[in-house]
Amino acid sequence: MQYPVSGGRGGRLSASSGATATAVVQLSMVGVRHRGSAASGLGVTVILLIGACAGPPAPDQRAFEEQPAAGIAFTASGDIGSTPEAGATLAQVPVLGAEFHIALGDLSYGDPGEEPAWCEFVTGQVGAGFPFQLIAGNHESDGLDGHIDTFAECLPERLPGMVGEYARQYYVDVPADAPLARLVMISPGITFDDGPWSYADGSERSAWTRRAIEGARTSGIPWVIVGMHKPCLSVGNYECDPGPEIADLLVAAGADLVISGHEHLYQRTAQLGHGPRCESIAPDEITVDCIVDDGDRLEQGAGTVFATVGTGGTALRDVHFDDREAGYFVAWSGANAEPSWGNLRVGLSRSSLDVDFVPAVGAFTDEFGIAAVDTSSEPVDR
Numbered sequence: 434m435q436y437p438v439s440g441g442r443g444g445r446l447s448a449s450s451g452a453t454a455t456a457v458v459q460l461s462m463v464g465v466r467h468r469g470s471a472a473s474g475l476g477v478t479v480i481l482l483i484g485a486c487a488g489p490p491a492p493d494q495r496a497f498e499e500q501p502a503a504g505i506a507f508t509a510s511g512d513i514g515s516t517p518e519a520g521a522t523l524a525q526v527p528v529l530g531a532e533f534h535i536a537l538g539d540l541s542y543g544d545p546g547e548e549p550a551w552c553e554f555v556t557g558q559v560g561a562g563f564p565f566q567l568i569a570g571n572h573e574s575d576g577l578d579g580h581i582d583t584f585a586e587c588l589p590e591r592l593p594g595m596v597g598e599y600a601r602q603y604y605v606d607v608p609a610d611a612p613l614a615r616l617v618m619i620s621p622g623i624t625f626d627d628g629p630w631s632y633a634d635g636s637e638r639s640a641w642t643r644r645a646i647e648g649a650r651t652s653g654i655p656w657v658i659v660g661m662h663k664p665c666l667s668v669g670n671y672e673c674d675p676g677p678e679i680a681d682l683l684v685a686a687g688a689d690l691v692i693s694g695h696e697h698l699y700q701r702t703a704q705l706g707h708g709p710r711c712e713s714i715a716p717d718e719i720t721v722d723c724i725v726d727d728g729d730r731l732e733q734g735a736g737t738v739f740a741t742v743g744t745g746g747t748a749l750r751d752v753h754f755d756d757r758e759a760g761y762f763v764a765w766s767g768a769n770a771e772p773s774w775g776n777l778r779v780g781l782s783r784s785s786l787d788v789d790f791v792p793a794v795g796a797f798t799d800e801f802g803i804a805a806v807d808t809s810s811e812p813v814d815r
């Protein structure tokens with residue numbers, strides 16, 4: 434397999450083709466669900482950059498207009514491959530001012546033995562030495578399309594202070610010297626060489642996850658973001674493979690944002706939270722009382738937002754508008770709904786979590802923010 438060194442911007446926006454490149458832009462508004470800023474200056478800026486150059490962006494183009502005040506930004510996406518769309522999405526990472534990237538699993542879709550070549554494809558876009566953080570997807574967790582351990586050798590942990598097992602189950606606080614967020618990366622529903630990993634109630638991994646989240650709170654770290662390859666809630670093809678118990682644990686423990694891949698589309702839930710009439714967000718039926726806030730300006734502490742960003746480059750799939758879980762979602766994009774590849778950009782500051790889906794190919798955008806609760810007068814329990 435040949436791995437292109439530079440991404441083909443302006444690639445064909447076809448769900449069935451990630452390889453052929455034309456300038457056709459397919460914008461289907463049918464079924465597009467989006468309550469964010471559909472034509473934000475953010476998206477327009479990036480699209481213009483993409484359209485204006487054929488190679489990697491020049492250094493003077495890399496300044497991003499909306500840097501968070503006194504904060505940092507990172508990007509995330511999964512389900513990548515080596516398509517022109519993958520090249521464009523990877524090339525977008527430095528353009529967005531990311532200090533690191535979280536690859537949400539399903540990396541190369543290539544053959545075993547090709548891991549180093551794919552790593553070079555990645556570093557050719559994001560730069561050698563750039564922190565390109567991995568969590569395993571089902572395509573490489575047990576060696577099907579290359580092995581996660583081999584990917585982890587050529588795209589190693591580069592954020593200081595990691596706790597746990599890189600690419601499988603770990604957490605790291607960013608930035609290390611004055612943390613704004615704890616990133617908790619877990620693998621529910623993923624099969625490694627030692628079998629499927631369970632995060633059911635009572636499991637060791639469930640307890641580890643709860644300790645990681647609650648430990649961030651007691652340390653005074655403002656934000657907790659959980660990454661896991663497979664989502665529980667989805668309007669795509671899959672069921673709740675991670676198991677409903679871990680999804681409920683993330684809500685109960687107070688994760689602010691959960692990011693996933695696996696479904697080859699973008700989808701974002703309302704802020705979901707437990708309460709007297711919502712004991713579980715378990716899928717297959719909508720419990721309206723679990724929906725705390727279906728807007729774009731949210732407040733921390735009320736619940737958890739689940740976003741799936743399986744838009745890293747592989748062929749997109751359809752959104753199922755009539756899915757039983759559709760009522761939990763406030764934004765989506767897929768092969769049949771404004772198809773777009775790109776990254777989630779997460780801006781972190783003490784006062785807010787600012788999240789954008791930014792297209793690298795396509796025109797769909799999504800934007801939401803979570804305002805921090807004011808803890809300035811509260812003692813920090815260390």
Ligand SMILES: [Fe+2]
Pocket residue numbers: 512539570695696697
């Ligand atoms: Fe995938």
